[in-house]
Amino acid sequence: MERDVVFFDLDGTLLPIDIDDFLRKYFKALTREFSDTFDPDYFIKSLLKATNAMIENNGERLNIDVFIDSFLNLMGVDNQSDMMNRFDKFYQEKFPRLGADIRAGKVPANLIKHLKESGYQLVLATNPVFPLQAIKERMNWANVDPGDFAYISCYENMHYCKPNPGFYQEILQKIDVEPERAMMIGNDVQEDMIAATLGMETYLLTDFLIDRRTDNSRIDWKGTMEELFAYLTNK
Template identity: 40%
Template sequence: MIKTILFDLDGTLLPIDTDAFVRQYMRALGAYAGHLVPPAELVKHVWAATGEMIRNTDPGLTNAEVFANAFFPRVGVDREALMPVFDAFYREQFPALRSTCTGLPGIARSVVETALERGYEVVLATNPLFPRMAIEERMRWIEVDDLPWRLITVYEEMHACKPHPQYYAEVLERIGRAPGECLMVGNDVQEDGAAAGLGIDVFFVTDYLIDREGLALPPGRSGTLAALRALLAAGL
């Protein structure tokens, strides 16, 4: 029996083309910190460190620690000099990226509220590649930041990323649920679909679907975000 719904953020609740958004994000970050590191160099090193973070599954290191260990030796600028600039970017410049997302706030809040009204616990199971500040900012764009989330997966706390099964195992452990008690809702067939490997039910949101392999989607467990809202209202 499903008790908890795990919602992905980008491309699922948040109506964005993830690749286009990340390109805008990288340009903005490079420009903001360009007085310390040439923008092209900064972006290159951010991507390299992000790759290390995605590959890591060491339970002794948070994603933030993996990123820092990979990034700062590459960039050649002391952490004490660069981290305040990154923090300021997320406070001052990152909110402006909202303009790259059309149609906000959309129906995300009503979907999550419907789940809560039906008695489900909710988790924001976004890929933990961003600091909490950036994730909570994007939650504000779709007006879900004040809802009673059981867990929000951020890079300061998590120890693996999608599509590693260790990511989903850590989520289950932290919320005290068995796989059969959860439904993963996401738009990425490979990353969010990996939850099925642990026995978690999956619903694929098709509005901004990402499918690198062209797989056939289950008709009863795929559809638009609006279709998911109707399914939740009717009872899963």
């Protein structure tokens, strides 16, 4: 069966960032946004717990609903609308500033352009713990057009998170594609290469490699972004 669908991770894959460094800056900016209302340390601890609740989501509810229920309960907030409006404002006005120092190369954008023009169906398979607005903003930092992707995972449309194989299964079902037709490309051994358990081909990017050495996920190919470009453009 021909593989004509390509799943891409975002952070550390299409977007050349160290995720731990980025998250430190993100948490600092978000904490500053709410510092007039909540204790910063407790705010971050609650945010991390609510994020972990999404990662442990069993598929019964959307990730956004899991996050809201967990976070608001931890923070003792009754007015969901006011809280989420403040998050929305942060993502609209402050979050874009976090990309000011990111310098994405041309290779990821050129690869997406080549695959799109060659007829491949593209999926942005980032861990869906952010809203779509924040994910599209980071795609812009990578100089890739969200409109080139048939599906973009986000916390508004997913019921699972990585490394649960259900994350990949849910996307495959939504785009009506058999796993044997798809390749998953990412830099995280445990979160991205787990797609192999469903029968997807895998390519591990080594530029911003993350390997917690907790499993033996199958890796079909691995290399740098430049090597990936050569591999996919010569197929």
